[in-house]
Amino acid sequence: MATSFPDPTGDRWDWFSDAAEKLGSRTGWSRRGLAVGLGVIAAAALPPIHAVPVLLVSFPCLIWLINGAPNWKRAFWDGWWFGLGHFTAGLYWIAHSLLVDLRFAWLIPFAVLCIPAVIGFYIGAVTALARLAPAGVSRTVVFAALWTCFEWLRGQLFTGFPWNSIGSVWAFSDIAMQLAAYVGILGLGLLTVFASASLATIAKRKPTVRWRQLIPFIASVVILFGVGGLRLTVGEPVQFEQNTHLRIVQPNIPQRLKWLRSRRDEHLQNYLDLSRGSSDRPITLLIWPETAVPFVMTRDAKYRKISATAAPENGLLLTGSVRTTDRNVKPFKIWNSLHAVSPRGEIVMTHDKFHLVPFGEYIPFSRFLKTHLGLEKITAGRTDFSPGPGPRTIKLMNIPSFSPLICYEVIFQDGIIGPGERPKWLLNITNDAWFGTSSGPFQHFAMARFRSVEQGLPLIRAANTGISAVIDPYGRVIRKLSLNTRGKIDSALPSPLRKKTLYSSVGDMPVLIIAITVIIALIWRRRRDDQP
Template sequence: MTIRKKTLNIPPVVQRGYFWCAIAFLLGVILSFSLPPIYALPVLPISFGGFLIIILKSRNALSAALRGWWFGFGYFIVTFHWIGAALLVDADRFGWLAVPAVLLISAGLALFPVLVSLAVWFSPSGNWLKVLIFAFAWALSEWLRGIIFSGFPMSPIGISWTISDAMIQSVSIVGVFGLSFVTVLASALPLSHYCIQKRRTQKSIIMATGISFGILVIVWVGGEIRISESEIGYNDSNLKIRVVQANISQQSKWDFKAKNLALSKHINWSLYNNNWDPELVIWPETAVPFYISNDGQLIHLISKAIPDDGFLITGAPRTEKVNGLSKVWNSMFLLGSDFSVKAVYDKHHLVPFGEYIPLRGVFGFSNLVNSAVDFSSGFGPTTINIKPIPSFSPLICYEGIFPGNVIGEGIRPAWLLNITNDGWFGNTTGPYQHFHTARLRALEEGLPLIRAANTGISAIIDPLGQIKKSTSLGSEGIMDGYLPAPLQKPPPFASIGNWILLIVGVIIFCFATFDFRRFRIKFL
């Protein structure tokens, strides 16, 4: 008697490449929902497990690369849809660019998941090893995304855990890209193991799921222990801070009449009497929409908002002639109650097409802000040390999203200051992603972070990344509080930086190239 094997009839459409590219696109789309403010964490194993499976089921390297690109395109087009909102602020001039810009940026960023696909495809065979390489390649791609073409490390997948203070404590050791590695590893293990393992057994699947769950439990328990054993008080100076969030609409920010109203609003909120006597008032990026560097009358007007014997920090554009040419900077000013400018910091990490146009002569575009010339770049991260204010490192706008690049050489600051204007992005997910991406710099450096945002989210964050006070997006008002103290000893990441990721890569490479079959230990 002959026994005929049962064959599975797979529909022809499933066998076609475009079907799996569509699946990859959908997996990328749902992955974006794991990010703030949605935090749909259950999609992580579905997205990453599914992504790894369709890579491994690719017929060749080109097929794997295409699937990786479609996964990345789906992920980035939803994650960064809010870039289009910035182009709609001045819809008459730039509205036509909103959709093409999001599509083109997403298409370019999708090349990074292509690198992930190829790394897995060409990696040595091995059940656990492929998952390790997959996780490392994803983390490495995020790191490269923060370097290539001026860098854009916004919204790494590690910020999905900012919903829990305990889960993000590991950032102090491995950084956000290290947390991304752990996230992808734990997410991809259960589903991918079911696909990779030739002899699938209930025991092996349970073990893979248990290891995945165990990794996350270890990270969470370690975080809870770190928080419980840390005593975070206030800075020895007991500096009393007031952050003003005036919630100025971006559409009217540079209108001449509206500019004066915006300035008055900042001054009035700074003087608000609620029995709190601030020593330092902080306004957000370009809160003063005038050139104040050489305008004594304007400084005198602003000085109404400066506390007696205190200081005011504000963002404002700065202009100066260099070799006969006018240059413009996006700057931060520290003003004293004696009407003097105590310190100036110029933003060094500029936004392409927003603050400058790459190859302006070729493209012929004007930038999004109302400036006939490109903004000039500052000299890089620096520490401002003006007594009696504890020394601090200023970060303007998205300078706060770059891990390991928020502190200059020399004196280690006592706190980080991030002034920003997220009014460009309205009530989208962009401001939430920006806030939580910047929030992790406090953990990485072991320093408190004070954030002043025009439309929100403003916050006081301690060196453990815990939000002590915050404002809501789109609200108007003030936030008063004391400056938290820094950690007495900087965390490991502050010293090692992103090199920890390369160390992990070297270890995985050694596992990938070492032939364990030739290595035997005989017990006598």
Template sequence: MTLFWTPSRERVISLPSRMMAAIAAGGVAVLTLPPFSILPLVPVAYATLLVLLRHLPVAKAALVGWAFGLGQFGFGLSWIAESFYVDAERFGAMAIPAVAGLSAGLAMFPAVAAALFAGVARRRAIGGVTACLVFATCWTAAEWLRGHVLTGFPWNLAGYALVDYAALRQPAAWVGSFGLSFLVILVGTLPAQALLAEVRPRWSISLLGVGIVVATWSAGVARLQLEPSSPPGLDLRIVQGNVPQQEKWAPENREATLTRYLDLSTLPGPVDILLWPETAFPGFLDEDVEARSRIAAALPDGSLLLTGVPDRVSTEEGTRYFNTVQTFDQTGVILTGYAKHRLVPFGEYVPFKGWLPIERMTEGLGDFTAGPGPRTLAFPGVPLVAVAICYEIIFPGHVVDGLFRPDWIFNATNDAWFGTSIGPEQHLASARMRAVEEGLPVVRAANTGISAIIDANGDLVARLGTGETGVIDAALPFTYPPTLYARFGDRTLLALIFVTWAVGLAAGLGGTHRHNKKTRTEAKSCW
């Protein structure tokens, strides 16, 4: 006996109605993510989508998946509009069209997941747990593609629904954030199949969902009990200057900005490493002797400053500009630096510049040039550090140099573009997941917030919220040995997908065999 939701009733629901429901479900999916993190809404969002896709041909399924993505990204990325109003006169009119266009483009990935699922489902006539396994695999594959196609944009992955739940996020150390997405989607869609199943299978499906949750939680608890390495005893000071983006690059404000950072940096307290955010100094610091002298004089004995600054280099082809983190000691000389290698399209450079008559949104004399890639910086008496500038921290498996493992990650960023929206909270969630995946603490310096110190379990040791001016003084947290994900990256996800397909196909064949056996038995009874 099935419940009220029968195939005959499903088929009378029009495609526009399905798409409207999918848009709403996509919006609900955002509420499962930070800063909301309403975990019970996971099945509401994804089980609804799975039900809406039932019995649809591939093309219509793609439209429903696209509608889900439109709701998901339209709501989840609405904060991007704020960046256009920083210079409203030049860019304000582009805010809504830009967010709408980006959301419509990114929605193609849920569309691909839905179409792939519909194609497999119609070809093999799958149902029950097998349908959930296949759907979770298709969704995870589409998320992985979103993180890698063109420049990639793995923002608001489904697995981030677990960020605020300490034990549940720990399996990212083994399977990464994409693996967590697989688990979230699998568990989130099982209620749909339980609702649609007959009484006996309904209980087994429900127990499977509970079992996955318990196993995930238990594995996470076990990892939280691991003995970490002893903290290195390094005293950090993060400076959050809280300089409004509208004022930051005005030449008449440069002196006030530098004075603010120096005043905060010289507050009483022990400091080994001083950390300023992305482009904290609004100019070319390596060319400003006076500014470097003032910084050097403010540094405590034996301490270092890591600060975000723009840089430029003259070449035969012209001047090249870089978004960098540079390191200074008390001599005022640059010890070493790191150049950002993942640049923000239209923010730091204009793709297809010869074809698109569009200005980039950040101040400067020219487009930025990408650096060579992840790099580990070494200083005498200081634990090795990897640097990720701004949104580089959102890329799973692409933050740390795999050949030269660091002891911690410094994330210098400037979220002043996005005010007090949900954007900085979502950005912080990505940083917390990188800490779990790599087994390394992440230290985050943001111009207007959210600055934070994150331990290797993804816990927030300290934070300064958006719009606050101040410092964070804390010791560098512990580290773990290289995690499974740190060693093998997304190969662990690939293994998970292959295993899932094997299990799903086996379950599907088993179901077909039982159905055929039942049919033969009923046929014999008729004789």
């Protein structure tokens, strides 16, 4: 039997080229299944798994699919199938919220598949337009820039849903997160996609010097960890407010039990027991989570007085509560609110949530969906919540000014700080009991941490079932209570950084302008080169 030996003149890396061409030439359901699988694999990089190296497989393979697509239409569907797999795996936790009230369980297949199917069109647009760019490094650059632009659009259109921005994969690394102080989570995502997708160029046949194909990846890693490490090394040390000592309460009440009238007194006593007790330093601010009290704080004087007994002397209780108009006021309205309550039971401040959750707190296109399809919001009651006026900086006696963010308002990187005086800290109250023990609460927590990095402000988080935490202005967790844990956190309030971050001054616009400029320039170059 003859023995074959590898050709010494051949490139031992040619198997990458062969694999890329074979992958790109797939057709039918084999191609669609591959794209879905790559999207699912990419979702493993998201919190809480943080398997970031999987992006070094999923994004290069997606580029190879684009390269093998005969036209932009085929490339569009490659991206759409990728997006379907990616967002289904990343957003599966939505199903948990529909199991709290079993009347909505029938919606699970629609929510788990239809929402990713709609969001998948953003990824389809990315791959379709990337197909118009020259193959090679130029296509990789355009792909990353397009991903960034459409991720921004996803956070803006149809009320916005920027959940699971690709930059959030770095929430496990305090060092890698720091780049967001300059370019935001959007810019961090741009570098992440470019670095990962750039490895697709190793499939180029007979390059002059093979290792040069790794330069974009290596440079991106150096920038990511070099900038972050330098910022944490030479940045100003974190200080603490000497006269502000917090107590954060996490009662861990399951969502199915939360609004039972028969459990009202038990739930309130749970809060009171956790709120009272000694501390190393006198508590000046007590914080309860979103819709903490099982009654309408503004209308139930009896229970408000009982709640106020937990407020620290010469301090305040900050608590989430449903707020409504009086029953005889037409139209009847309801808000998701934050109240500041004095030890005497007086409400000294009210702030209403301004960015409501579609289908959770209101039904979009309600005249059609309610009337013709009979849809209801998944929270209790038939009345849609009303939005508040918007973000603002709140000043209360003896407490540094702060900006409140209720529930998923914290996932939006822009529009979290109102006009006027800049706050000294961010407050995020939430109730993630809706999502059970799933990836949802971890993803929510990761995005909250990025707001601290971007703004250079500490963030205090109070969550019903977790994750409650004290986060410093570098996004580092000082103290926290894990998911599904009952307890409290006592901590001094971290001070903000004295110097504003670059991102807090300029926002996303520089990254978007650069990305759009690159897209136009490289696609135009392809068009020019194709002309006879």
